[in-house]
Each structure stands twice: as C-alpha cells, then as structure tokens.
Amino acid sequence: MAKHSKSLAGTGQYRIVTGTPVSLVAAGGTLILVAVLTALPFFAGRDLLENMIFVFYMLALAQCWNLLAGYAGLVSVGQQAFVGLGGYLLFALTIIAGIDPLVAILLAGAISALFALPTALIVFRLRGAYFAIGTWVVAEVYRLSFAQFRQLGGGTGTSLGPDITNAVFGIDWVKSLLDVRTPAARDVISYWAALALAVGTLLLVYLILRSRRGLALGAIRDSEEAAASVGVNNARVKLVVYIIVAAVTGMIGALIYLQKARISPDAAFSVLDWTAYVIFIVVIGGIGTIEGPILGTLIFYLLQNYLASYGPVYLILLGALAILVMLFAPKGLWGYVSQRYGVELLPIRRRLVWKKDP
Amino acid sequence: MSLLEIRGLRKCFGSVVAADDITFAVEPGEALGIIGPNGAGKTTLFNLIAGGLFPDSGTIHLDGRDITTARPHERCIAGVARSYQIPRPFETLTVFENLLVAAVYGRRKSEADAAQACGEILDQVGLMRRANVLAGSLTLLERKRLEMARALATSPRLLLLDEIAGGLTESECGALVDTIKALHDSGVTIVWIEHIVHALTAAVGRLIVLNFGRKIAEGNPDAVMSSADVRHIYIGIEA
Structure with missing residues (x-):
C-alpha cells in the first residue's frame, strides 16, 4: 500500500538508507586488512606479534570505554576493575579449576558480566564526577579483595606455570603449521585471540550502534531529559551497555594476563595502564565515534614505541598532546577530520529517502 | 472520561509554591491554552505532567490511569509528549x-x-x-x-507545547499557528503554554490563567482575557 506525500508528486514510500560509497570501500578495506592481519604470523617475527597483541587489546579497551563514556555518558575511571577481574578469573579458572585458558577467557567474560550487576547497583546511584570517583573506588575495593586470596598469591601475585600456558588449545597444531617452538606458538595463539577480540569488539560496538539501541544511545548522549521524554528508558539502556562492556573488558583482561603469564593486584588493577591510557586514546582519537579510538590507538602505539625510553619526558609529552588536542580539536583528531571533510568510514547514520513506486 | 485529569496538584521548591492546589481536566480532542506571568508555574506544571518532576501531593490521571508516579519514558509510552521551551x-x-x-x-x-x-x-x-x-x-x-x-x-494522545512560538517573527508565528491548528484538526489533544496571547487564542478553545502557582481563571478565551483579575495581572505586561 503506497501512502501519499503532499510535497512530492506520485506515490511511493519513505525508506531508510545507511551505507555510503565511502563506507562500502571502507568495509572492503577492513576485510582485506583483517585477512592480512590473520596471516601475519606466517611472515612476521615475534617482536611484531607481541607489539600487535598490545595494539589489539588497547584498541578493544578503547572501543569499550568509548561506548561507555562517549555514547552512554558513563564516564568511568574504574574499568581496571574488570581488566583485573578478568585476569584473576583466568588465573583462578586455570590454576584452581584446571580449565583450558581459551575457555577460561570466555568464562571470565560471563563472570565479569555477573559482577557488573551488583557493581552497577552501587555506582549508578552516582552522577557525573561522583560516578567517575565511585567507579574508581569500586576498582580499589576489587584490588584489595583480590590481594586477600592466598591461592592466587595474595598481595604479591602469582604466575601461570608452563604446564598451563603450554597446554593452550591448538598449540600443537600451530607448532606443526608454522614449524615453531612452544613459546612462539603460544604468542601466535595469543595474537589470534587478541585479533579476534579486537575485531569482535569493533563489530559488537558497530552492531550496537546500528541497532535501535544505538539510536537511543545517540539521544542519551545529546540530552538525557529529552531522550526520556520520547520514551527511552535511559537507566535500562545504560545498564545494558555497562554490563556488555564489563563482559568484554573482563575477556580482554583475561587475554592480557594469559599473555603476560604473571599477575599481581597492583598491575592488574592499575588505573594508569587500563583506564588513564585508554581515556587518552579515546580523547585524542575522537570520543563518540568508532573511528576515533582506532586512530587514537595507532597514535598511542607509535608514541609509546618511539618515546617510552625517554621515561618521564614521555609522560609529559602524552599529557601535553592530550591538552593540545582538547584545546584545538575537542572532538579529537578523527572528529576534526570527519567534520572538516565529511567522511564517515563506518556508517551508522540513517538517511531518509523517498522511493517512488515503480 | 477526560483524557487528562489533574486533581489538587501541589509542588514546592523551598518556600516557593510553584503549583498550589491546581485542578483541571482536558477532554479528548480539546485544545487548551495556559497563560500567566513569568514564574507563574507554567513550565513546572508541564514538568509535573510529563514526569520531569514529581508532585508533593495531588494526582494526575491519563485516560483514567494514575500516572502520578510514572517515570518520564513511561508517560511518553502512555501517550504524553512534550516540547521544550528552550x-x-x-x-x-x-x-x-x-x-x-x-x-x-x-x-x-x-x-x-x-x-x-x-x-x-x-x-x-x-x-x-x-x-x-x-x-x-x-x-x-x-x-x-x-x-x-x-x-x-x-x-501522542496528549501534546504539551511549551512556548513554542516564543522568539519567532510575526509571520513565522502565523505559520506555526496554522500547523498547530492542522494538528488539532487531525485529532491530537493539545495543551499549549504561551506568552503570545493572540497566537494562543487563535488556536485554543479554552484558556487557564496561572499566577503564583494558582489557577485564577478558566474558560472561554475572550471571556477570560476580559475578566478583571486577568486584566489586573496583565496591565503593564500586555501594552
């Protein structure tokens, strides 16, 4: 049945279009890039793989924090709670329960989501700056609690024995496939797991933003009061996002500490490593966009790779860069580029078009 | 049954009484106008109806259903929609x-x-x-x-318009009034707060006047605007 429009001649229908020519090219480019990255272990050395693992988990953490703060307005400074929780769960599940590490990563995600629910009941009572501080305090409670577990090394932490790290699912297959020794094969598996997690996180964030929930998140980001006035249940949308992000962050934490094979409360619940750097990445890249955290991660990696040996000067430079970006490109570098040139690689915009009936 | 029924609504901010025992009803298909000087409690009344604020006492019923304590998004789904003054x-x-x-x-x-x-x-x-x-x-x-x-x-079944004509030029305002009239003709029930009285009286069939949180007049727009109380409030405001 065709409905009539007053201003447009003929009959037809209004439809929603999302893709653009640029986004189609970007999607093709992404597929090729993922294929190349998947094949990387066949021709790259261990150093590069280890660097890439770092890039992948920082990218995944940045996407998570961006969804939380850039879209749902939940500026958490306590995401290290879930990185540490995931890491400790991996150790507990493998050392105490004897579960395969890769399965333990998935379980760590599910259990982190369960922990997120009571955590949300506490921190969701707070708003704005108080929410930020509240999440940080909760993360400290997590840190102090895990320091009490003797079986997991208490305050000094513990290590994963080679009996566990070398027994990762698929390690023999990788050894024969690439003709490498056990430690190198372990890295390859970590690399693929990290790649899968980064791509999976990216895809998940994209699908959430493309769904009806993404529309609600955009509305909440711009005006919570107006969002509620058009029927959006703000509290519920935020809670769902918080729990999804906690699950993914827990899985990333588990993966990070599978690769490190050594955990301690201070490192696992470090606000600097797992939240401050992540905020830096999102802010300089462009908060509230999917592309921003990708750009931010690359910049952060390059800065760290070339400047970390300068010690304190490196941190001063990071801070200075963050301040400059906030002053001159408040929407981040990607925000600046996309505003100036009108590009959008991942299309989440919905455009209204009029399609005439044939 | 009335679409919107408000009984004894009261809301205080400290010692300021923004809504003082307000009672009125809106029938389905009606267009009701609300006027009053700045600070009379007009927007507070909208916030109470749309759910941004909760009353100290009194009740709000939409189509016979008590929505006094419903949250804003629930009221929207129940059929109340609003525009913001800003x-x-x-x-x-x-x-x-x-x-x-x-x-x-x-x-x-x-x-x-x-x-x-x-x-x-x-x-x-x-x-x-x-x-x-x-x-x-x-x-x-x-x-x-x-x-x-x-x-x-x-x-929406009930559309709340908060000073939608404020800040517009005369011709823009006329175009907006036409749009609102067309909406009303299509069956939407409207409650409209406005300072621009001639725009309001062109579109609504009934007028309520608020002052200091109290309802001081109600009825046919021409009769209300010529009553002594309302003229007293508006002298010096409406030149």
Whole structure:
C-alpha cells in the first residue's frame, strides 16, 4: 500500500538508507586488512606479534570505554576493575579449576558480566564526577579483595606455570603449521585471540550502534531529559551497555594476563595502564565515534614505541598532546577530520529517502 | 472520561509554591491554552505532567490511569509528549534520526515502519528538506518545529507545547499557528503554554490563567482575557 506525500508528486514510500560509497570501500578495506592481519604470523617475527597483541587489546579497551563514556555518558575511571577481574578469573579458572585458558577467557567474560550487576547497583546511584570517583573506588575495593586470596598469591601475585600456558588449545597444531617452538606458538595463539577480540569488539560496538539501541544511545548522549521524554528508558539502556562492556573488558583482561603469564593486584588493577591510557586514546582519537579510538590507538602505539625510553619526558609529552588536542580539536583528531571533510568510514547514520513506486 | 485529569496538584521548591492546589481536566480532542506571568508555574506544571518532576501531593490521571508516579519514558509510552521551551534537539543526530528515536521508542515501532510516519511528519511541519542534516545546525524556527515534530513522532494522545512560538517573527508565528491548528484538526489533544496571547487564542478553545502557582481563571478565551483579575495581572505586561 503506497501512502501519499503532499510535497512530492506520485506515490511511493519513505525508506531508510545507511551505507555510503565511502563506507562500502571502507568495509572492503577492513576485510582485506583483517585477512592480512590473520596471516601475519606466517611472515612476521615475534617482536611484531607481541607489539600487535598490545595494539589489539588497547584498541578493544578503547572501543569499550568509548561506548561507555562517549555514547552512554558513563564516564568511568574504574574499568581496571574488570581488566583485573578478568585476569584473576583466568588465573583462578586455570590454576584452581584446571580449565583450558581459551575457555577460561570466555568464562571470565560471563563472570565479569555477573559482577557488573551488583557493581552497577552501587555506582549508578552516582552522577557525573561522583560516578567517575565511585567507579574508581569500586576498582580499589576489587584490588584489595583480590590481594586477600592466598591461592592466587595474595598481595604479591602469582604466575601461570608452563604446564598451563603450554597446554593452550591448538598449540600443537600451530607448532606443526608454522614449524615453531612452544613459546612462539603460544604468542601466535595469543595474537589470534587478541585479533579476534579486537575485531569482535569493533563489530559488537558497530552492531550496537546500528541497532535501535544505538539510536537511543545517540539521544542519551545529546540530552538525557529529552531522550526520556520520547520514551527511552535511559537507566535500562545504560545498564545494558555497562554490563556488555564489563563482559568484554573482563575477556580482554583475561587475554592480557594469559599473555603476560604473571599477575599481581597492583598491575592488574592499575588505573594508569587500563583506564588513564585508554581515556587518552579515546580523547585524542575522537570520543563518540568508532573511528576515533582506532586512530587514537595507532597514535598511542607509535608514541609509546618511539618515546617510552625517554621515561618521564614521555609522560609529559602524552599529557601535553592530550591538552593540545582538547584545546584545538575537542572532538579529537578523527572528529576534526570527519567534520572538516565529511567522511564517515563506518556508517551508522540513517538517511531518509523517498522511493517512488515503480 | 477526560483524557487528562489533574486533581489538587501541589509542588514546592523551598518556600516557593510553584503549583498550589491546581485542578483541571482536558477532554479528548480539546485544545487548551495556559497563560500567566513569568514564574507563574507554567513550565513546572508541564514538568509535573510529563514526569520531569514529581508532585508533593495531588494526582494526575491519563485516560483514567494514575500516572502520578510514572517515570518520564513511561508517560511518553502512555501517550504524553512534550516540547521544550528552550529546544533540546539531539544535536549530533540528524533531524530524521531525532524523529526516528521518538517513533521507535515512544511508539514501539520498527525502524522501517517508523520511516514512513517520520517522513509524513517532516513533510507536515515543513522540515523535509532538512531531514538529513544534523539537528545542531538548525535555526531557531527549525528547532522549534523539530521540537514539535519529535513530539508528534511518538504518536501522542496528549501534546504539551511549551512556548513554542516564543522568539519567532510575526509571520513565522502565523505559520506555526496554522500547523498547530492542522494538528488539532487531525485529532491530537493539545495543551499549549504561551506568552503570545493572540497566537494562543487563535488556536485554543479554552484558556487557564496561572499566577503564583494558582489557577485564577478558566474558560472561554475572550471571556477570560476580559475578566478583571486577568486584566489586573496583565496591565503593564500586555501594552
């Protein structure tokens, strides 16, 4: 049945279009890039793989924090709670329960989501700056609690024995496939797991933003009061996002500490490593966009790779860069580029078009 | 049964009584105007009806159902929609997406079904050629129209308009009044707060006057505007 429009001649229908020519090219480019990255272990050395693992988990953490703060307005400074929780769960599940590490990563995600629910009941009572501080305090409670577990090394932490790290699912297959020794094969598996997690996180964030929930998140980001006035249940949308992000962050934490094979409360619940750097990445890249955290991660990696040996000067430079970006490109570098040139690689915009009936 | 029934509504902010024992009803298909000097409690009344604020005492019924303690999004789904005096568009969404959120969440429609309804509303309020631009780039008149369009996208039974004509030129105001009249003719029940009395009286069939949180007059617009109390309040304000 065709409905009539007053201003447009003929009959037809209004439809929603999302893709653009640029986004189609970007999607093709992404597929090729993922294929190349998947094949990387066949021709790259261990150093590069280890660097890439770092890039992948920082990218995944940045996407998570961006969804939380850039879209749902939940500026958490306590995401290290879930990185540490995931890491400790991996150790507990493998050392105490004897579960395969890769399965333990998935379980760590599910259990982190369960922990997120009571955590949300506490921190969701707070708003704005108080929410930020509240999440940080909760993360400290997590840190102090895990320091009490003797079986997991208490305050000094513990290590994963080679009996566990070398027994990762698929390690023999990788050894024969690439003709490498056990430690190198372990890295390859970590690399693929990290790649899968980064791509999976990216895809998940994209699908959430493309769904009806993404529309609600955009509305909440711009005006919570107006969002509620058009029927959006703000509290519920935020809670769902918080729990999804906690699950993914827990899985990333588990993966990070599978690769490190050594955990301690201070490192696992470090606000600097797992939240401050992540905020830096999102802010300089462009908060509230999917592309921003990708750009931010690359910049952060390059800065760290070339400047970390300068010690304190490196941190001063990071801070200075963050301040400059906030002053001159408040929407981040990607925000600046996309505003100036009108590009959008991942299309989440919905455009209204009029399609005439044939 | 009345569509909206308000009984003994009271709200205080410290020692300021913003709503003092307000009682009135709105019949289905009616257009009701509310006037009053600045600080009379008009917007507070809207916030109480739409759910941004909760009353200290009194009740609000929509179609016989008690919504006094319902949360804002629940009231929207029940059929109450509002525009804001200072427009609050979703600035980083496009004009069309602004309506889409409202249709998808306020009316529980799928995005594909909502597109048709949103397109028709944009056409009706004259925003079609701006459909795919960011709402943050709209002019004041366009923002006011967007406020109304977004509220309409929730398919409201009761539409609350808060000073939608404020700040517009005479001709813009006339065009807006025509749009509101057309809406009313299509069956939407309207409650409209406005300072621009001639715009209001052109569109509504009944008028309520608020002053210091109290209802001081109610009835036919011409009769209300010529009553002694109302003239007393408005002398010096309406030259």
